[in-house]
Every structure is written in C-alpha cells, then in structure tokens.
Amino acid sequence: MTVKAPTLTGSPRLRRTPFSRRVEAAGVQGYTVYNHMLLPSVFRSLEEDYAHLKSAVQVWDVACERQVEIAGSDARRLVQMTTPRDLSKMADDQCYYIPMVDTCGAMLNDPVLNKLAADRFWVSLADGDMLYYYMGIAGGQGLDVQVFEPDVSPLAIQGPRADELVRRVFGQAIVETRFFRYKTVTFGGKEMVIARSGWSLQGGFEIYVDGTEHGEALWDTLFEAGEDLDVRAGCPNAIERIEGGLMSYGSDVTRAHTPFAAGLDKYCDLDTATECLGHAALLGKRDPDKRVRPLEIEGRGQQSVAQYWPLASGASLIGHVSSAAYSPDFQTNVAIGTVNADHSEPGTELQVHTPEGVRAACVMSEFWIRHASRR
Amino acid sequence: MTVKAPTLTGSPRLRRTPFSRRVEAAGVQGYTVYNHMLLPSVFRSLEEDYAHLKSAVQVWDVACERQVEIAGSDARRLVQMTTPRDLSKMADDQCYYIPMVDTCGAMLNDPVLNKLAADRFWVSLADGDMLYYYMGIAGGQGLDVQVFEPDVSPLAIQGPRADELVRRVFGQAIVETRFFRYKTVTFGGKEMVIARSGWSLQGGFEIYVDGTEHGEALWDTLFEAGEDLDVRAGCPNAIERIEGGLMSYGSDVTRAHTPFAAGLDKYCDLDTATECLGHAALLGKRDPDKRVRPLEIEGRGQQSVAQYWPLASGASLIGHVSSAAYSPDFQTNVAIGTVNADHSEPGTELQVHTPEGVRAACVMSEFWIRHASRR
Numbered sequence: 102m103t104v105k106a107p108t109l110t111g112s113p114r115l116r117r118t119p120f121s122r123r124v125e126a127a128g129v130q131g132y133t134v135y136n137h138m139l140l141p142s143v144f145r146s147l148e149e150d151y152a153h154l155k156s157a158v159q160v161w162d163v164a165c166e167r168q169v170e171i172a173g174s175d176a177r178r179l180v181q182m183t184t185p186r187d188l189s190k191m192a193d194d195q196c197y198y199i200p201m202v203d204t205c206g207a208m209l210n211d212p213v214l215n216k217l218a219a220d221r222f223w224v225s226l227a228d229g230d231m232l233y234y235y236m237g238i239a240g241g242q243g244l245d246v247q248v249f250e251p252d253v254s255p256l257a258i259q260g261p262r263a264d265e266l267v268r269r270v271f272g273q274a275i276v277e278t279r280f281f282r283y284k285t286v287t288f289g290g291k292e293m294v295i296a297r298s299g300w301s302l303q304g305g306f307e308i309y310v311d312g313t314e315h316g317e318a319l320w321d322t323l324f325e326a327g328e329d330l331d332v333r334a335g336c337p338n339a340i341e342r343i344e345g346g347l348m349s350y351g352s353d354v355t356r357a358h359t360p361f362a363a364g365l366d367k368y369c370d371l372d373t374a375t376e377c378l379g380h381a382a383l384l385g386k387r388d389p390d391k392r393v394r395p396l397e398i399e400g401r402g403q404q405s406v407a408q409y410w411p412l413a414s415g416a417s418l419i420g421h422v423s424s425a426a427y428s429p430d431f432q433t434n435v436a437i438g439t440v441n442a443d444h445s446e447p448g449t450e451l452q453v454h455t456p457e458g459v460r461a462a463c464v465m466s467e468f469w470i471r472h473a474s475r476r
Numbered sequence: 477m478t479v480k481a482p483t484l485t486g487s488p489r490l491r492r493t494p495f496s497r498r499v500e501a502a503g504v505q506g507y508t509v510y511n512h513m514l515l516p517s518v519f520r521s522l523e524e525d526y527a528h529l530k531s532a533v534q535v536w537d538v539a540c541e542r543q544v545e546i547a548g549s550d551a552r553r554l555v556q557m558t559t560p561r562d563l564s565k566m567a568d569d570q571c572y573y574i575p576m577v578d579t580c581g582a583m584l585n586d587p588v589l590n591k592l593a594a595d596r597f598w599v600s601l602a603d604g605d606m607l608y609y610y611m612g613i614a615g616g617q618g619l620d621v622q623v624f625e626p627d628v629s630p631l632a633i634q635g636p637r638a639d640e641l642v643r644r645v646f647g648q649a650i651v652e653t654r655f656f657r658y659k660t661v662t663f664g665g666k667e668m669v670i671a672r673s674g675w676s677l678q679g680g681f682e683i684y685v686d687g688t689e690h691g692e693a694l695w696d697t698l699f700e701a702g703e704d705l706d707v708r709a710g711c712p713n714a715i716e717r718i719e720g721g722l723m724s725y726g727s728d729v730t731r732a733h734t735p736f737a738a739g740l741d742k743y744c745d746l747d748t749a750t751e752c753l754g755h756a757a758l759l760g761k762r763d764p765d766k767r768v769r770p771l772e773i774e775g776r777g778q779q780s781v782a783q784y785w786p787l788a789s790g791a792s793l794i795g796h797v798s799s800a801a802y803s804p805d806f807q808t809n810v811a812i813g814t815v816n817a818d819h820s821e822p823g824t825e826l827q828v829h830t831p832e833g834v835r836a837a838c839v840m841s842e843f844w845i846r847h848a849s850r851r
Contacts, residue, residue, distance in 0.1 A: 106483040108506045110517035111782030113798055114603060114726030115508065131485045134509035137603065137726060142485035204615045209608070228489060228512065230605035233584070237612020240579045240753050351489035351512060378615050407486030423488055 106131070115139060118164035119254050119316025127334035135165035135228045141336040148429060151340045154303055155430070158262035159335025160323050163300070164254035164316075166213075168309070169232045172221040173246035178376060179239055180214060180222055183231075185360060185377045187370035191216050196281040196296050200360040200368050201231065206382035207356040208363060209234065211348070213298060215283060215309075223294075223309070225255065227350035238378075254310045256319065262330045263305030269326045271295065278306075288322075289315040300337045302345035302470040339405060340426040343435045346395060346468030352406075353393060353423045353437045362389035362439070391420065392445040395465040398434035398453055402427040411454045412438055412462065419444045422453050422462070431469050440464065481506070490514060493539035494629050494691025502709035510540035510603045516711040523804060526715045529678055530805070533637035534710025535698050538675070539629035539691075541588075543684070544607045547596040548621035553751060554614055555589060555597055558606075560735060560752045562745035566591050571656040571671050575735040575743050576606065581757035582731040583738060584609065586723070588673060590658060590684075598669075598684070600630065602725035613753075629685045631694065634710065638680030641702040646670065653681075663697075664690040675712045677720035677845040714780060715801040718810045721770060721843030727781075728768060728798045728812045737764035737814070766795065767820040770840040773809035773828055777802040786829040787813055787837065794819045797828050797837070806844050815839065 109115070109132050116138040118124075124141055131142040141162060144150055153159065171179055181188050184199040185206075191197055193216055201210040213225040224231060235248045258266055268276045271286045275295060278284050283296035286308070294309040310316055324332055337347075348354050354363045360383070361369065371384055396412075402425055409421035420440035428435045436453075444451065447466035452459050484490070484507050491513040493499075499516055506517040516537055519525055528534065546554055556563050559574040560581075566572055568591055576585040588600040599606060610623045633641055643651045646661045650670060653659050658671035661683070669684040685691055699707055712722075723729050729738045735758070736744065746759060771787075777800055784796035795815035803810045811828075819826065822841035827834050 106485075107504060108481040109484040110481075110506045110508050111780065112508060112724070112727055113781060113784055114724060117783050129482060131483045133485050133487060133490065203611055230608055233605055234608035234612040236578055237609040237614075238616035239612075241613035241616030349487070349489060352487055405486065406488060408492050409488055 109134070118162050119310060119313040120162040120164060120256065120320055123317060123320045124162050124334060129334070136167045136226060136230070138165040138167065140165045141334070144334055144336065147339060147426070150335055151338045151429065153331070153333055154260050154301060154335055154338050154341055156261065157331040157333070158258065158260035158266050158305070158327060159333050160320065161257035161259060161299075161335050161337065163257050163307070163337070166225045166255045168251055168253045169224040169226065169235055169248060170221070170251045171224065171235060171246055171248055173244070174220055175239075175244040175246045176220045176222055179235060179244055179246050179248075180224070181374060181376045182238060182378050183209070183234065185369040185371060185374045185380065185383055187373045188214070189373065192282075193218070194282050194284070196283060196298055198281070198368065200363070200365045202360065202377065202379035202383065203356070204378045204382065206359050206379040206386050208350070208354050208358045208360060209356065211350050211354065211365075215294065215296065217294070223251070223253070229350065252312055254313070254316060256308045256310050256316070257299045257305060258308070258323065259299045259301045259305035259335065260303045262327075262332075263303070266323060266327045266330055266332060267306050270322060288319055291315060300347055301341055302347070303341070339424065340428055340435070343424050343426050343437055344428055344431065344469040346437070346470075348393060348437065349424065353439075358393065358439070359383065359386045359389055361387055362391050363393050390442050391439050392442055393437065393439050394445055395468045396422060396436040396438045396451075396453075397463050397465055398422070398425060398436050399461045400434065402434040404456055412440060413452045413454065414444055414449075419451065428469065435469055436462070484509070493537050494685060494688040495537040495539060495631065495695055498692060498695045499537050499709060504709070511542045511601060511605070513540040513542065515540040516709070519709055519711065522714060522801070525710055526713045526804065528706070528708055529635050529676060529710055529713050529716055531636065532706040532708065533633060533635035533641050533680075533702060534708050535695065536632035536634060536674075536710050536712065538632050538682070538712070541600045541630045543626055543628045544599040544601065544610055544623060545596070545626045546599065546610060546621055546623055548619070549595055550614075550619040550621045551595045551597055554610060554619055554621050554623075555599070556749065556751045557613060557753050558584070558609065559589075560744040560746060560749045560755065560758055562748040563589070564748065567657075568593070569657050569659070571658060571673055573656070573743065575738070575740045577735065577752065577754035577758065578731070579753045579757065581734050581754040581761050583725070583729050583733045583735060584731065586725050586729065586740075590669065590671065592669070598626075598628070604725065627687055629688070629691060631683045631685050631691070632674045632680060633683070633698065634674045634676045634680035635678045637702075637705045637707075638678070641698060641705055641707060642681050644701045645697060663694055666690060675722055676716055677722070678716070714799065715803055715810070718799050718801055718812055719803055719806065719844040721812070721845075723768060723812065724799065728814075733768065733814070734758065734761045734764055736762055737766050738768050764817060766814050766816050768812065768814050769820055770843045771797060771811040771813045771826075771828075772838050772840055773797070773800060773811050773830075774836045775809065777809040779831055787815060788827045788829065789819055789824075794826065803844065810844055811837070
C-alpha cells in the first residue's frame with residue numbers, strides 16, 4: 102500500500118530555528134524532526150538537491166544539531182565519563198567525533214565535541230536529549246559543572262564551492278582551517294565558532310551561530326556573496342550521506358550497537374580512557390556479534406526506508422537495512438545495514454525484504470565515497 | 477505569509493508504532509513527532525475529530541507515551557530524586573501525575589508514574605528523553621536499579637462511550653477501576669495494565685500494550701466490539717485539551733517553568749519529599765514570577781500556534797500564548813499562555829500578537845472543562 106505523505110502539524114514543541122523563515126522562502130518541501138526541532142529534508146527533489154550539493158554550494162539549516170555546553174572544573178571529566186575516546190590530547194581548537202556510550206557500552210549518540218577551553222566544551226548532538234544524560238550524571242555525582250543548551254544554531258556551508266564562498270565572506274585565513282579544527286569569526290559584533298566540518302563528504306564548514314538574532318542576517322550575507330556560485334538552500338542529503346557512510350544515530354546506529362558494532366573502533370581508546378563509565382563493559386565487547394556495513398541492493402529503488410527492511414540469508418534473518426537510496430552517480434542502490442558478524446564479510450550475498458518485494462543485496466568492502474579522516 | 481503544510485519525511489529514527497498500519501488505514505492526515513515516534517494529529521479535521529471525541533468513543537495510538545521502567549531496590553528512591561511529589565503513600569495500583577524537576581527546580585517533564593510493585597515503576601513520558609536522565613543519575617550514583625524502555629505502547633480509549641466499549645471487551649470489573657488507578661487484563665495470553673486515565677477530559681482508559689505483536693489484534697478487537705458505538709481512530713485533540721487545561725510539555729510548560737509557575741503546587745510536597753534533587757531550589761521558588769494561565773482571545777481563530785504568540789500589556793511584553801484554538805462548544809478562542817505574575821489575575825486585559833494581527837485577550841479564572849482530580 103502506498104501511503105500519501107502525511108503532513109507535519111506545527112507546534113512550539115517542534116521548535117523553529119533562526120533560519121526557518123529563510124528556509125520556507127527557499128521552498129522547503131519536507132521536514133524531519135530532530136532534537137525537538139525542524140530539520141529540512143528536501144527542497145527541489147532528493148536527486149536534484151544531490152546533484153547540486155556535489156557541484157556547487159549549499160547552506161544548510163542544521164540548528165537541530167543542538168549544543169550542550171559543559172563548563173566548569175569537572176567539564177572534561179564529565180565528557181570523558183560518557184565516551185571511550187581519550188580526550189587528554191585534544192587541542193584547544195579541535196573538534197572530535199565521539200561515540201557516547203552508557204555504562205553497558207551501548208551507543209547513546211555520536212556527537213561532535215568542540216573544545217572551547219580546557220574547562221569548556223560544546224557537544225554538537227545527533228538526535229537524542231543528551232543534555233539530560235549529562236545533567237543526570239552531574240547532579241547525581243555533584244560535579245562542579247554547568248550543563249545547559251546555549252542559544253547556538255549551526256549553519257552548514259557544504260559543497261565543492263564552499264571554500265570560495267567562505268573566502269568571500271570571512272577571508273582566506275578561515276579557509277585555511279584544517280579538517281575538524283575551528284577558528285572564530287566576528288559577525289554582527291559577535292564572535293562565532295566556524296569549523297571545517299559538516300554532514301556531507303563534499304567539504305565545507307559549520308558556523309555555530311551564536312544568538313538567534315544573527316541567523317537571517319548571516320543567511321542573507323552568504324546568499325548575496327554566493328549568487329554567482331549558484332548557492333542554494335539545502336539539507337543533509339540521504340543519497341550522498343549513504344554513499345559516504347555517514348551513519349544516522351537512531352536509524353543506522355542505536356543502543357543496540359556498541360561502538361565496535363558501529364565500526365567506530367578507532368575512537369575507542371580503552372587503554373587510556375578509563376574514566377568512561379562504559380569502559381569495563383567495552384573491554385569485553387571488542388568482538389561484536391553484529392556489524393554496520395555498506396550494502397548494495399539490486400534494481401532501481403523507489404522508496405526510502407521508513408522502517409527497517411529485514412535482511413535474510415536463505416531462511417535465516419541475519420540483519421536489516423536501515424538506510425537506502427538510488428545513487429545516480431554510482432548507478433546502484435546504496436544502503437547501510439546491520440548484519441550478523443558471520444554475514445558481514447565483503448561479498449556476502451543476502452536477500453532484502455523491501456516493501457516492493459525481495460531483492461538481492463551484497464555486503465560491500467567500503468562505502469562509495471571515502472571519508473577524510475576525522476581523527 | 478501562509479505556508480503550505482510541509483510533509484514529514486519518514487525514517488526509522490521516527491519510529492512507527494504497533495498500531496501504525498491501522499492508523500494509516502483509518503486515514504490519518506497529519507502527524508507530529510513525540511519521543512522519536514509518530515503521533516497522529518488529525519484524522520478528518522480538528523473540528524470533526526473534536527465533536528466525535530465528545531459524543532462517542534475513540535481509540536488513540538499514543539505509543540509515543542514511552543515508558544521508562546525503573547526496577548530494583550533503589551527504584552523508588554531514584555524516582556523520588558526527580559520529583560517533588562511525595563511517593564511514600566502511593567498505592568500499589570496507583571498512577572500519579574508527577575512534575576519532574578532538575579536540581580534547580582525547573583520542569584523537565586510531566587509524566588504519569590505507574591507503580592507496578594514496591595520496587596518497580598513505569599514512567600509514562602511526555603516528550604523528552606527522561607530515560608537518559610534516570611540513566612545518568614543511576615550511573616553517576618551507582619544505584620541498584622535497572623533503567624530501560626520496555627516494549628510497551630499505550631493505546632487510549634477516550635470519550636463518553638469508552639466505558640461501554642471497555643465493558644464489552646474486558647468486563648464490568650475493569651470499568652469499575654477508579655480514576656488514576658489500574659487493573660490488569662489478559663489479551664493474547666499476555667497480562668497488560670489498563671488504567672482509568674488519558675489525555676482528554678472525556679473519560680476513558682489507557683491500555684499499556686505489552687509487546688508489539690499484540691497491537692493490531694487489540695485494535696481490531698476494539699473496533700469490532702464498538703462498531704455500533706461509532707468507534708473511530710482518534711488522537712489527542714488540540715481544542716479539547718486546551719478547554720480542559722491539559723498542558724503540553726515542550727509547548728505550554730518548559731524548563732523555563734517551575735512546577736509552581738505551571739500551577740502544579742498541589743504536586744509539590746516540599747515538607748516530605750526531601751530526597752528530590754530539586755528540593756532546596758524549590759523551597760525558594762514558591763512564589764513564581766510568571767504563571768501558566770487560561771486565556772480567551774477575541775475573534776475567530778484560524779491558525780494553530782506554531783511558535784509562541786507574544787502577549788503584551790500596552791507597550792510591555794508580558795508573556796506569550798503557547799496553544800490556541802477556536803472552540804465550537806464554547807464559541808470562543810481558548811488558549812493557554814504564560815504571563816508575568818503581575819498580569820496573571822483573572823480579568824486582566826492583554827493584547828496578543830497573532831500571525832493574523834493583534835487581538836484582545838483576557839486572563840480567565842479557570843479552564844473551560846474541569847479536571848477530575850488526579851490526586
């Protein structure tokens with residue numbers, strides 16, 4: 102049964118962003134909800150947005166990447182309690198991709214951690230109220246920290262022309278920022294963090310817009326400066342992010358995964374990150390019984406994945422597909438799934454039960470676009 | 477500018493429920509997202525759904541009222557740490573509406589607490605990942621508790637004919653359940669909690685459907701038994717719940733409110749609930765500087781509130797409207813807002829800035845439908 106796309110009913114509980122009016126004026130067609138906030142999901146069409154992202158430059162309202170600010174003498178310790186990645190060597194201008202885990206070593210989130218000072222961090226969240234987790238630990242242990250959500254709304258500039266757009270608005274020194282490092286710029290009289298990061302493989306920046314009142318002015322400045330670059334409003338693109346293996350927490354990775362199951366071994370410093378509350382549990386889980394893998398699905402896909410598609414090997418259910426899309430550039434259905442470890446070897450042939458029937462699927466050795474290293 | 481209602485893009489991250497296929501077959505037109513899950517917002521129209529809810533009986537997919545199960549020798553203590561309502565006299569078959577607060581006394585959520593045993597509770601959540609807050613405190617303090625989200629999905633039966641429908645399916649003994657008490661029924665070989673509760677003022681029950689596999693069978697049983705009662709699929713209705721003063725956490729009440737500002741004084745047992753982590757803070761906040769109030773707005777409303785409408789008294793901004801709707805039964809615009817304490821007296825005349833212009837508003841002495849006592 103094909104169901105007409107339902108509408109999303111507005112409410113203050115589904116927060117608008119400093120950029121929402123501009124996003125509407127740009128013709129947003131669909132939303133998702135992320136951290137109780139509106140996140141655009143499509144402007145022209147998934148395929149058209151995709152082709153444009155890979156050839157020009159887009160400005161993304163990713164205000165839903167809410168920040169948790171953790172400040173105080175116990176700030177580093179509190180963050181370290183929630184992640185197996187060793188924070189002791191983190192530079193003062195550095196951004197770390199960190200798995201967050203509970204006391205059992207299960208994945209809670211996969212945010213980007215920005216170190217603002219030795220005793221002050223921003224955690225830029227995937228979907229989930231980690232604010233409450235930090236508050237719970239801090240309140241339960243009586244730590245010397247302040248934990249709160251600042252009025253900071255990331256705006257991403259992504260695509261091959263992102264450097265040129267940022268050069269025009271903020272200058273060459275900013276363009277020279279290294280990957281997963283940040284600098285500061287001044288806009289509207291306010292200092293703001295700008296990092297070389299973002300949820301695409303096309304390169305670019307994220308500006309941590311500090312103060313709702315600056316959102317529209319910054320948006321307009323970027324669009325005026327980038328008119329001849331064909332700058333457009335965009336959003337994280339389902340096709341491109343699957344090609345690049347950018348996992349979506351809540352879909353591709355959940356509390357049913359350890360960082361090892363999610364393929365995040367290199368962010369688990371179990372020799373040194375002993376303050377992590379999940380440390381002891383993770384020591385026994387280095388050899389996961391299931392793994393997140395790239396998958397290719399035969400045929401030409403139509404639907405996106407609204408609920409998991411079961412993956413079978415003959416009569417056995419051995420996993421599920423969590424994200425899938427037809428890739429115009431790679432001329433195949435690219436997908437992310439979780440498979441039992443004994444079916445995770447590249448080349449393993451499987452069957453996926455899609456809403457449109459059973460199709461052949463194959464475990465791939467790597468994603469279609471390579472990451473720049475986040476390490 | 478009138479914006480076309482955007483569509484909601486599906487994703488496994490926005491979880492479907494055990495009842496989603498039935499909800500779709502019943503013609504759901506709109507959704508909201510609540511606790512990372514789909515919550516229907518309208519079937520025929522807001523007004524038609526409203527009239528039907530008040531005259532017949534509806535079955536609501538409120539699976540999004542996710543449960544946090546807290547079990548173990550420290551279970552009561554952990555729950556008490558998060559609420560100023562004294563749990564010591566709670567009966568074994570009782571449901572408590574509880575304000576949840578942080579260490580500063582700010583509102584985190586307003587769930588219904590169900591006591592399953594002396595050392596086992598379900599917290600039936602409003603929108604917010606309180607699971608993480610409980611996990612954080614438990615992990616931080618090393619409490620002897622298990623904290624997790626069970627596979628339990630509430631299904632509400634609401635409306636004046638709800639008792640008759642429940643009588644037919646579960647018998648007279650269940651209908652005799654008192655308000656905010658529960659009994660258990662057996663369905664599909666599984667014991668399930670059924671409480672006299674629900675997010676309307678029309679009376680009825682909530683069944684805590686235990687196990688996804690029972691959802692559709694129970695739905696079908698209710699619809700077969702209630703055909704001549706004109707049972708329909710429904711959902712919390714924005715008009716009716718404003719008439720009844722049922723506050724929506726995240727819209728009407730947020731972390732900017734204490735329980736006192738939210739009018740929940742009677743759930744604050746500051747003399748006895750000293751284990752609450754916000755106890756000391758709340759002692760100094762009994763006299764709030766703002767209050768949630770019912771408001772009447774002149775004219776005939778068209779739009780619902782997608783973002784706060786500013787409330788002014790002459791040139792001064794003194795609050796905002798968080799929810800509003802035109803009430804066919806009361807022939808006026810009913811609304812919920814937060815106003816400064818010195819503008820909170822019934823009869824206070826204000827001006828509200830709606831997207832369609834400035835209108836007169838008046839603070840009311842009480843909501844339009846009276847609550848049964850939850851105490």
